[in-house]
Amino acid sequence: MNVARCTLDHLIVVAPTLEAGSAYIHDVLGVSPQAGGQHARMGTHNRLLRLGDGIYLEVIAIDPDAPAPARPRWFALDARGADFAPTLAAWVARTTDIAAANAAATESLGTVEPMSRGALEWLITMTPDGSVPLDGVGPGLIEWRVGGHPTSRLEDHGLALAALEITHPDPARVTRLLGALALEGEVTVRAGPPGLVARIETPRGQGTLA
Template identity: 65%
Template sequence: MPRTFLDHLAITAFSLESGTAFVADALGVSPQAGGEHPRMGTHNQLLRLGDTLYLEVIAPNPAAPAPGRPRWFGLDTLGAGSSPALSAWVARSTDIQATAAAAAEPLGPVESMSRGALDWLITIPADGSVPLDGVAPALIEWRADAHPASRMEDRGCALALLELFHPDPDRVSRLLSSLELDAPVSVRRAGPGAAARLVAHIDTPHGRRTL
């Protein structure tokens, strides 16, 4: 089975404006314009974190028709009062079908998606949730010669570490092992009564910042 690699992080927000402001405030760097996802009724902004890694701010697109299905990354659970948050991450494979079949946790059916000239395959649970209490990755396979991050403006940001906090860290570790993940990702035990969560440590022109 092919190894997987960290592809991108997702900041979910009720509006693209609030999510973009959240990232700009936390990192001192503003994302650049992205595009629209017609099948999901969402749109995004992007921040390069490396040649093959980026941060995505994603939100429902109020100008797009409702998708007739749950949106990805749990976006339909957000209301106007919801705060933007680092809610999901995506792992890249060159054979998404084989990787999904080998995963120790169900990550959802493989679906085709697009944004402008970009096309890819991605796993999306039917209910639009993020698996394993929000810490399991979606899988992606790009249908492109070059990674989209390579075409983004370099604003001096790089991921140092992604931490996955979960009440059952052994379960998370088994999943990452089954994916043969090669990435700066660490699994931590969530404290008593604490919910599962993601924490990203990002080097910026203003020093190391946390999302």
């Protein structure tokens, strides 16, 4: 099956609060993310940081002022307790045909769901239990529909994603999935316990999120 190429779109750092997540990002990268908004369907809110053209970092946390959703929140937020350490939890790949990309995937990435935040509307894959696919290292898929791309609204602080490193006990599974998605972007795969590491260039040097 021929699918449109997927491109690394954004990284997701989960945190118990937006304040804790923002402090973590500032400590590692020297820059604070800017205000985002609310995800009414998920009971979450976010802050964002530009990492270059068409790519950004998202800090996401449970919104204490929002009602609990009828389904598990994304990125396993419900399973993390009340005071966990902010962590790089997931990544998302952009496509212009999410249905075809999801069908071509060699691993289950979830179902395609509509989502919105303010003037932005998109389609995204989500697993029924809110977990991150492929033992926590598989991507979500996203297709932006209305409102353009978030990076057009974000300040440029001179940050750039140098590499996203994926480790997994069976790296061939990850490589096969990325090949099926025709993924473009600085992504490397190696053997090891399931994990994600992002290396980000900043004006003060390279910072690492893991």
